[in-house]
Amino acid sequence: MNWLTVWANTLIDELSSLRKNNRGTSAVEFAFLAPLFLLMLLGMSAYGIYFGAAHSIQQLAADAARTAIAGLNSGDRQNLVSDFISHNAGAYAFVDPGKIIVIAEDSMVDPNQFVVAIKYDARNLPIWNLLSDLPMPSMTIARKSTIRMGGL
Template sequence: MPGGSRQPLRQNWLNETGSSAVEFALIAPVFLLLVFGAIGYGIYFGAAHSVQQLAADAARAAVAGLSGAERTALATAFLADNGGSYVLIDPDLLTIEAAPSPSDPDQFLVRVSYDASALPIWNLHPPLPLPDRTIRFASTIRNGGV
């Protein structure tokens, strides 16, 4: 019976018991890359937001100063006292530059930098484009707070 031998072969082609495993094997790497990428970038953006907030808060603290030197001391003291209380920030990796603005003598400029090398986003290096390892933000206030 020549036709009878083709029947089981056709049934094997229609058998779909392993298709879910094959689909999972094809989709899982892409899915995991997206999930871990979202987590990594979320952590990075959270740290960036904290650095931005630190720069703004240090500038606000400097408003109380009467001179450029006093404003610099106030901004630096604020960063030293409060840098560790911001989310995802290691205070030892923060640097601050606080000085009167070179372009406008009526303004005071606070620049905060953070070395983000310790964040887990750098473990995603091959497949994703990565941001700069140093997060920098600046904030300007008007002298006297007006």
């Protein structure tokens, strides 16, 4: 046997033993899947925070409208809403009270209804740090709540 044949046989034996060897396959699979998994996890967290903030704004509008029902006239109701927002907005998850704009007024459609509309600037939420190619929601969260005042 010449040295080339010995070397070729040795190489074939090594390659066949590598094919049967499963050590390290988990590390390779992890290296392929970990970045995708982390991207999905961070994306779900960022979108979850955004949806949590949107829900908090809706809940804040509903609670402010329920508070406004105690007012005797439109001015009283507006003061009650302003007071409620200033004292309680910080208690809602993911909401910065300084970024809230509130419009509280009688409904244009029905004089027996009072409307609380809230706009929230959501630019500081972590969702905007994700990939720019992803579909993104609006940077302003706008929610409103209407409540019927007394009577029928």
